[in-house]
Amino acid sequence: MWFFSRDPVRDFPYEVEPLGQRPEEASGLGLWRLRSGKSRTTGDLVSIFTYEVKPNAEEQTQVARAAFKRLKTLRHPNILTYVDGLETDKCLYIVTEPVMPLGTHLKSKADSGGLNELEVSWGLHQIVKALCFLVNDCSLIHNNVCVASVFVDRAGEWKLGGLDYMFSIQGGESRPRKGIAELEKYDPPEQIESSSKAAGEKWSADMWRLGCLIWEVFNGPLPRPSSLRSLGKIPKSLVPHYCELVGANPKIRPNPSKFLQNCCGPGGFMRNSFVETNLFLEEIQIKEPNERQNFFQKLSDSLDAFPESFCRHKILPQLLTAFEYGSAGAVILTPLFKVGKFLNAEEYQQKIIPVIVKMFSSTDRAMRIRLLQQMEHFIQYLNEPTVNTQIFPHVVHGFLDTNPAIREQTVKSMLLLAPKLSETNLNVELMKHFARLQAKDEQGPIRCNTTVCLGKIAPYLNPATRQRVLISAFSRATKDPFPPSRAAGVLGFAATHNFYSMSDCAFKILPVLCAVTTDPEKSVRDQTFKAIRSFLTKLETVSEDPSMLPEMEKDVHAASTSPGIAAAAGSWAGWAVTGVSSLTSKLIRTNAGGSQTVLGRGGTEEALGSTVENPKTAAGPSPAAATLDPIAPASRPAGWDTEEEGVEEEEEEENSVDRWDDEDWGSLEHEEEESQGLADEDWNTPEWSETPQVKTSQGKTKVEASYGIEATGDWGSEENWESLDSGPSKAELARKKREDRQREMYARRAERKAARGPMKLGARKVD
Numbered sequence: 114m115w116f117f118s119r120d121p122v123r124d125f126p127y128e129v130e131p132l133g134q135r136p137e138e139a140s141g142l143g144l145w146r147l148r149s150g151k152s153r154t155t156g157d158l159v160s161i162f163t164y165e166v167k168p169n170a171e172e173q174t175q176v177a178r179a180a181f182k183r184l185k186t187l188r189h190p191n192i193l194t195y196v197d198g199l200e201t202d203k204c205l206y207i208v209t210e211p212v213m214p215l216g217t218h219l220k221s222k223a224d225s226g227g228l229n230e231l232e233v234s235w236g237l238h239q240i241v242k243a244l245c246f247l248v249n250d251c252s253l254i255h256n257n258v259c260v261a262s263v264f265v266d267r268a269g270e271w272k273l274g275g276l277d278y279m280f281s282i283q284g285g286e287s288r289p290r291k292g293i294a295e296l297e298k299y300d301p302p303e304q305i306e307s308s309s310k311a312a313g314e315k316w317s318a319d320m321w322r323l324g325c326l327i328w329e330v331f332n333g334p335l336p337r338p339s340s341l342r343s344l345g346k347i348p349k350s351l352v353p354h355y356c357e358l359v360g361a362n363p364k365i366r367p368n369p370s371k372f373l374q375n376c377c378g379p380g381g382f383m384r385n386s387f388v389e390t391n392l393f394l395e396e397i398q399i400k401e402p403n404e405r406q407n408f409f410q411k412l413s414d415s416l417d418a419f420p421e422s423f424c425r426h427k428i429l430p431q432l433l434t435a436f437e438y439g440s441a442g443a444v445i446l447t448p449l450f451k452v453g454k455f456l457n458a459e460e461y462q463q464k465i466i467p468v469i470v471k472m473f474s475s476t477d478r479a480m481r482i483r484l485l486q487q488m489e490h491f492i493q494y495l496n497e498p499t500v501n502t503q504i505f506p507h508v509v510h511g512f513l514d515t516n517p518a519i520r521e522q523t524v525k526s527m528l529l530l531a532p533k534l535s536e537t538n539l540n541v542e543l544m545k546h547f548a549r550l551q552a553k554d555e556q557g558p559i560r561c562n563t564t565v566c567l568g569k570i571a572p573y574l575n576p577a578t579r580q581r582v583l584i585s586a587f588s589r590a591t592k593d594p595f596p597p598s599r600a601a602g603v604l605g606f607a608a609t610h611n612f613y614s615m616s617d618c619a620f621k622i623l624p625v626l627c628a629v630t631t632d633p634e635k636s637v638r639d640q641t642f643k644a645i646r647s648f649l650t651k652l653e654t655v656s657e658d659p660s661m662l663p664e665m666e667k668d669v670h671a672a673s674t675s676p677g678i679a680a681a682a683g684s685w686a687g688w689a690v691t692g693v694s695s696l697t698s699k700l701i702r703t704n705a706g707g708s709q710t711v712l713g714r715g716g717t718e719e720a721l722g723s724t725v726e727n728p729k730t731a732a733g734p735s736p737a738a739a740t741l742d743p744i745a746p747a748s749r750p751a752g753w754d755t756e757e758e759g760v761e762e763e764e765e766e767e768n769s770v771d772r773w774d775d776e777d778w779g780s781l782e783h784e785e786e787e788s789q790g791l792a793d794e795d796w797n798t799p800e801w802s803e804t805p806q807v808k809t810s811q812g813k814t815k816v817e818a819s820y821g822i823e824a825t826g827d828w829g830s831e832e833n834w835e836s837l838d839s840g841p842s843k844a845e846l847a848r849k850k851r852e853d854r855q856r857e858m859y860a861r862r863a864e865r866k867a868a869r870g871p872m873k874l875g876a877r878k879v880d
Contacts, residue, residue, distance in 0.1 A: 249369070497534075587605040
């Protein structure tokens with residue numbers, strides 16, 4: 114019945130591109146025509162070799178059916194991969210992985226700037242490996258090695274096809290090539306003049322044709338067999354081995370395995386990093402874990418010389434597999450992001466982003482810090498929902514990490530994450546962590562970078578948060594014992610000047626800056642005077658022309674910011690992030706006997722570019738010279754070795770005075786337990802109360818009260834300003850008591866120093 118007869122071609126599960134749409138792929142040597150296709154179910158791209166059965170062509174049809182069977186049964190990585198097929202009375206369809214003819218590939222490479230010898234060396238390596246498999250393992254003779262029988266996949270790897278005329282060594286006979294005169298030029302001399310030539314080895318004919326393939330790869334289509342005598346553009350390292358292939362005597366042509374061994378020897382054409390990388394990838398599953406780690410660590414340096422298609426389709430899947438099923442860990446991040454540059458936005462979202470999201474949830478510290486360090490490479494591909502729901506909740510754990518390097522990188526990462534954070538994450542959650550770091554972190558560079566980062570992300574904060582946080586935060590920074598932190602607080606005021614009203618400038622900011630004009634560090638004082646002049650100019654402008662007030666305060670209550678404002682905020686105090694980072698890296702290192710850094714007066718270099726003063730002596734007199742002491746493995750805070758080591762009682766007393774006390778900063782944790790949101794007190798807790806020492810004219814050390822204004826409440830309230838003139842509060846009494854205790858300690862220490870004699874500057878015990 115008619116409904117039982119079905120058209121196999123119509124039910125074929127692949128869409129076949131009409132013949133002739135791509136002439137460079139639709140035409141070629143041999144019986145087959147290469148056409149592009151796509152799976153009807155998955156949409157995956159494929160290549161389809163088609164053969165139309167013609168009348169009175171039984172011999173050609175028999176050859177095509179034999180090739181169909183050979184390709185279906187032969188499985189080898191260097192032979193064209195069979196996916197599916199269709200065999201009817203009218204046609205033959207062979208579905209393979211998506212490929213293009215080698216001739217088309219070479220032409221496109223020539224048009225785009227030339228042939229990459231690394232790619233050719235690996236391609237020839239693959240074809241010879243395929244011949245080794247056929248001759249030595251399967252006892253088969255390919256009998257059709259030429260450019261037309263080689264195809265290139267998406268990764269740029271060469272695959273051997275064209276199995277039409279293959280025959281078995283044991284009792285088989287080569288199939289005739291009737292009607293295909295183009296293939297006769299690849300026949301070896303012994304087949305053309307069989308009576309006068311001695312019989313060679315079983316592989317002799319295929320190796321001759323391999324020589325023809327090498328000639329065509331470097332010189333273009335072979336016009337005639339005699340052209341093989343001219344070397345043309347064949348590389349010098351390949352010439353000796355090529356000459357063995359095209360020798361007139363078939364007995365001296367090497368076995369494929371021998372040829373491969375010779376080319377991979379010292380100085381050989383196939384002895385290079387690209388071939389070695391591919392060979393390692395082929396055996397990566399059986400390699401030891403330490404070998405895989407070393408391989409991925411060195412891989413990044415070689416990727417720049419590798420073809421882009423190879424990195425996308427060969428290296429990237431191996432990296433993803435190593436992360437998913439192996440124990441590669443953080444070492445794959447550098448090559449992963451380098452390969453990711455070759456992907457478009459859609460491919461990046463599909464392949465890289467899921468891996469990144471999973472990596473952020475890892476507890477591996479090495480992976481976390483590398484992700485933070487390289488966030489600039491992938492932040493543009495992260496959308497806001499992914500950042501707020503899957504990335505940020507894991508990143509914020511870095512603020513509480515005991516490793517200073519992770520805390521520092523977490524702070525820096527906020528520069529990139531802030532534009533994508535939600536209202537709650539940015540204005541509430543992030544501000545809580547910043548308040549804690551700026552108030553209580555033991556590392557001065559981290560406190561400094563927190564202040565810098567706050568100034569840079571200020572344009573993204575909502576107006577209410579800016580009004581509540583910025584002045585209090587920068588005021589606190591100006592009282593930090595770490596000089597660059599004080600400079601960062603001053604620069605923070607200057608960089609965010611457009612977010613303050615005129616009353617804020619006059620009543621809140623200028624009093625704080627005026628107090629900093631007596632800072633012990635000249636660099637901080639210089640920045641302060643510049644900032645004061647800037648704010649005074651702003652006030653004078655409005656005083657001269659009150660109509661300018663709306664224009665001057667247009668950004669104070671603005672809910673959004675323009676790119677220009679964000680760029681301006683991003684350009685200030687760049688030294689604080691870059692220069693202080695180098696010190697932080699030294700502080701977190703263990704005491705391994707590395708090089709020492711000697712600083713000049715004040716503990717800072719003139720440009721504040723590479724090293725900054727240590728917090729321990731920031732509030733005290735600036736030494737003439739000091740030596741940076743890396744943090745010891747026992748998590749000992751970094752400090753200046755200004756006195757002889759071994760005086761334990763004195764060190765304990767100094768720790769109680771010179772180092773950072775939680776009481777001086779206030780208990781942020783207690784405040785957070787009392788309030789669900791971000792309270793003003795988070796940024797208005799008592800500041801550093803450490804008192805600087807000043808040298809008198811007699812050379813004795815005198816203790817003076819700390820400079821600056823103590824922020825004890827809400828800066829925006831007049832009542833709080835009036836309360837400063839009223840009777841002393843509990844907070845003031847407690848602060849007064851701490852100052853008295855610290856004066857006594859400083860006095861006792863000064864007496865001991867005077868009795869001991871002058872300090873030996875720069876002296877340090879060498880391990």
